[in-house]
Amino acid sequence: MTAGRTVTRRAPGKLFVAGEYAVLEPGRPAILTAVDRHVSVTVSPADGPETVIETDLGPPGTRPRPVVEAIDVVDGLLAERGRRPSPVRVSIVSRLHRAGTKFGLGSSGAVTVATVDAVAAHHGLELSPGDRFRLALLATARRDPRASGGDLAASVWGGWVAYRAPDRTAVLALARSEGIDRALRAPWPGLAVTPLPPPRALALEVGWTGEPASTSSLTARLETGQWRGSPPQRAFLEASDTCVRAAIRALERGDDDELLHQVRRARRILADLDDAAGLGIFTPGLTALCDAAEAVGGAAKPSGAGGGDCGIALLDATAAPNTARLHQRWAAAGIRPLPIHPRPTTGSTP
Structure with a gap:
């Protein structure tokens, strides 16, 4: 894809079926399902020297931290690969809220995944599902190292999934010491994402x-x-x-x-x-x-x-x-x- 084009990416919300709280511990299993409501993120060239974020996730002027961290982690990856990321305009529309009130459907995870995907694509970088997840988890762990990442897995892969979280502290340390690009290619002990069939009836x-x-x-x-x-x-x-x-x-x-x-x-x-x-x-x-x-x-x-x-x-x-x-x-x-x-x-x- 040509860099600098206007790009829109969507990511669904999630529901936990079982395993909440336990999944916070590395390697502990949980079951989630993605839902048919999503967050939509559109990235286009900025009009000026600064990145602009427009979102219905909060009051006008809000700069949601999940969005900021998602942009930063993609910019970091581009810089490591010798690319110079340019300022962007990010527009976010969420169907996981109503009049600014969240339902508990994983809006933070969905907006992180969609932002990572859209910013990368805007700069000409198409991500595999695995890289999209890992970048989203790195962005999430920067603001909340305890977050399991289960919502991110559901947003990336959809459907019903069995999920086990990696050690987020170790993953962050790896990215800091070896770089984001190396962290994407290294093993993440404890991480497992397995698709599951939905219930029959x-x-x-x-x-x-x-x-x-x-x-x-x-x-x-x-x-x-x-x-x-x-x-x-x-x-x-x-x-x-x-x-x-x-x-x-x-x-x-x-x-x-x-x-x-x-x-x-x-x-x-x-x-x-x-x-x-x-x-x-x-x-x-x-x-x-x-x-x-x-x-x-x-x-x-x-x-x-x-x-x-x-x-x-x-x-x-x-x-x-x-x-x-x-x-x-x-x-x-x-x-x-x-x-x-x-x-x-x-x-x-x-």
């Missing part, structure tokens, strides 16, 4: 509590010396790993009943973590969301860090009355159903 429903939550503030509470390495942490990680591995096997075998069982189990594991660490994962809204789904024969849990945002429910896709009853129960509890569906796989894994 289960519908995925998404409910929004109307309460925006901060993932980073919730996950930061697990950094305390009392939690890390403690017996409750070890018990949580072991329980999560066992549950996620069983859910992966259920998806691979097409065993919907077993998947429902493991999603209910994942809810209990998160509840136990909430009790042990006092994170505030389960708000009254999220509890009502989950109870409503189980009352109509489904399985449900918070998706992501909890504390608000959204939850997911899996129901028999052939039983339309159950879905209608779920939506009625959600409405009574102040939960808004979102018209969101999983997005198909988009690329080969690393």
Whole structure:
């Protein structure tokens, strides 16, 4: 592609199906699915000497840090390859928000992936899915070394994926000592992204509590010396790993009943973590969301860090009355159903 052209790239949001919090630890598994809502990023030549960012992710004049870091990491790669990056105009439109309020669908990850892709393409650099992910994770880890990168994997590859995170501290150190280009080509121990088949006959429903939550503030509470390495942490990680591995096997075998069982189990594991660490994962809204789904024969849990945002429910896709009853129960509890569906796989894994 010719450098300097106007380029638009899109990246989908995500939902966590199982493995939240545990996936923060390198090599621990989680399951995510990409969704059919996205962030769109258009990059064109800047009119002046400075890069300009226009976005609906916040008030006018906002310069979202994920976008700034994404631009910087691509500029760094270009500089290492002897290229001189030029100022750009970056325009962002998000369907993962409503009137500036986020739903908890991974907008930060999606905008990072789309910005990396669009800025690189604008400068004539077409990235493989693996390089797009790695650059996005380097950009994300610069602002939040604890972020797992699971949302980035879902945004890059789409569909249902099993994900294990690399050691982000080690990856950042590698990029600083050896350079970004060398870091892209080096092994990243712990990293694994595996496509999964979707459930055979289960519908995925998404409910929004109307309460925006901060993932980073919730996950930061697990950094305390009392939690890390403690017996409750070890018990949580072991329980999560066992549950996620069983859910992966259920998806691979097409065993919907077993998947429902493991999603209910994942809810209990998160509840136990909430009790042990006092994170505030389960708000009254999220509890009502989950109870409503189980009352109509489904399985449900918070998706992501909890504390608000959204939850997911899996129901028999052939039983339309159950879905209608779920939506009625959600409405009574102040939960808004979102018209969101999983997005198909988009690329080969690393």
